[in-house]
Amino acid sequence: MKTLTGIIKSTKMTNTVVVEVTTFSQHPVYKKRVKKSKRFLAHNLLDLQLGDTVTIVETRPISKLKHWKTTKLISRPSIAPTEAKTVVKKTIKKSAKKTIKKVTR
Template sequence: MPKRILQGTVVSDKNDKTVVVKVERRFAHPMFQKIVRRSKKYKAHDEKNAYKTGDAVSIQECAPISKDKRWTVVTE
């Protein structure tokens, strides 16, 4: 089964080898048919501390690395 890949923006790089990525999704409201934006933050593994706040990144699902980390940053 393929691993999910999401695109988002780095909102925090303060942790060692970890970045927090904000992923935004857009969908039509089921009743009002207005486009609604929802966002969620994911902690992703960044082995070389290469990404800084504001960078656009792709993250991929992986096996759990810690309590909260289940994603890794995919190099673009």
């Protein structure tokens, strides 16, 4: 049974998450480390959120594209991605207002 560890990139489907698994391999000629990422559809019965690090296990085919199950939640991000987006938007708006005030003076 294969087990992989990755980060959840999408939770928009019912009982399904998209897990991105990143691996590093060495280029055969140049010997440089190359980053490779692959996305897997996994069956989700846990309460998982975007950005969580999880372990997935290979199983029998559940649907046409789903052949993996989430088994274990390893860690959650310190700040949720949706919260991070709102914080960034607020700071951009504040800085834009400050620059407009400086220009109009």
